Amino acid sequence: MEKTTLSVRNLKKTIGKKEIIKGISFDLKEGEVFGFLGPNGAGKTTTIRMLVGLIKPTSGSVEIGGYNIENHFFEAMKNLGCIVENPELYPYLSGWDNLLHFVRMLDDVGEERITEVTQLVGLTDRIHDKVKTYSLGMRQRLGIAQALLGRPKVLILDEPTNGLDPAGIREMRQFIRFLAESEGLSVLVSSHLLSEIQLLCDRVAIISKGKVIRTDTVEHLLSNREQLIWSFEPFEKGKEILSSLTKTEDSGDGFIRTEYESEKAALWNKQLVDAGVKVTEMNRKLPALEDLFLELTGGDKID
Ligand SMILES: Nc1ncnc2c1ncn2[C@@H]1O[C@H](COP(=O)(O)OP(=O)(O)OP(=O)(O)O)[C@@H](O)[C@H]1O
Ligand SMILES: [Mg+2]
Incomplete structure (x- = not known):
């Protein structure tokens, strides 16, 4: 049996009087790239913000690496790496110093891990340059390097290819697949582009107006549709x-x-x-x- 790394059950969020997320459930398996596909305003970012502990769900449960985020928040977050919307980076520091800053916030991670993640994301040549000199794609990679510092089991990326050019998008896709395959990471990726999800993901949840309307393998979803x-x-x-x-x-x-x-x-x-x-x-x-x-x-x- 494949191991479940993230489990979401009947997640709901009401903001003000508006129910924005109306009961979302899905599981992520080890080594799988899972797509969260939906148009603008469907509720992808709001769901992701709940999964990563940025906002509190109104009801429902989230387990990461077997830990419930409500009862075991810190253990759950230890298993998670994420970038929500844009990576938070200091432009006047080098890539290395940005990573060092985050390493200092983690208890059991040393500087050797910076070398490892830098290699993993292919930034070794530029890691001592200031982040303000990086391209958008390089910043995304550094953001992912940062998310990987704590050796998470689950990586959550909200629209990771937003703003990248076609070559950058292709590179990011290959890189995400590589992480899932070589590191056994479960990756949750959101996008409003079907073509993107289709090329990248093993399975997809289609989300519309705060609900999952279908979860399936990409293969099934598109069979006989082309x-x-x-x-x-x-x-x-x-x-x-x-x-x-x-x-x-x-x-x-x-x-x-x-x-x-x-x-x-x-x-x-x-x-x-x-x-x-x-x-x-x-x-x-x-x-x-x-x-x-x-x-x-x-x-x-x-x-
Ligand atoms: N803090 C908030 N207060 C009120 N409404 C909100 C708040 N945050 C999100 N919403 C609403 O919830 C809905 C879902 O927003 P969300 O950002 O999750 O969508 P999304 O799927 O990420 O869209 P996009 O593709 O544009 O990023 C939208 O209608 C949005 O206006
Ligand atoms: Mg969004």
């Missing part, structure tokens, strides 16, 4: 052949849509070519978060 967009010459003949092989949809602009099935796509393509139809385009289209949401919430629009 589409193939075809274009061929001659168009009518290609359309006829493809329609005899699978369900098709004519988008009216010279393209035909079918379901994406990896084994069948190559076969359909061959059958078209064998019949003398030239396939000029075959594009795989990822489903939009919007479509998935519409389906799961039965017509609820993303705010």
Whole structure:
């Protein structure tokens, strides 16, 4: 059995008269990257703030490494590393001195751990430079290094790729996977981008208006949802052949849509070519978060 590192049960938060989080439950397993996916205002940050002890839940329970955050706050927090919104760093100190500052707040962590986490996040070359000279991606990495100082079992990152460029996003993704695989960390990542969660996570909880509307593996969630967009010459003949092989949809602009099935796509393509139809385009289209949401919430629009 995989070990559960974070367990959340029926978590609720009311602020003023407004119930913002309406009963959220999920578990994180050792070595898994878990996505928290939802549109702006869904309640991702509010939930995360409760998980990391920044605000108190109205009701429900959170256990980290087997410790309940209400009864055993310090033990629970020892198992947790987190960055909520932006890492808190001192720009006029070097990366090393920033980490040193945090090491001093931890009882059983020495300076050798700074060298370790610096290597882990790939900042060895720049660690003695002032943080104000770092790029956004480097600051994120330093923030993660800081979160890893206490050797946590669970790492929580609220929108870790916000503001990064495409290369930075890819790097951050690879890095998070590396942490889960090589260090056995459970990582909870929030995002409002399906494509992001899809590429990074093993499992995902979809959150909308303060509730989890579905928790599943990314694979299940997206199976049979991807589409193939075809274009061929001659168009009518290609359309006829493809329609005899699978369900098709004519988008009216010279393209035909079918379901994406990896084994069948190559076969359909061959059958078209064998019949003398030239396939000029075959594009795989990822489903939009919007479509998935519409389906799961039965017509609820993303705010
Ligand atoms: N302190 C507060 N007082 C009142 N309302 C709040 C407070 N904090 C959050 N909210 C409301 O709770 C809802 C959820 O906010 P939250 O920041 O958790 O969303 P989010 O999913 O993180 O969104 P985003 O993708 O924009 O970061 C929003 O409607 C927000 O306005
Ligand atoms: Mg947020």
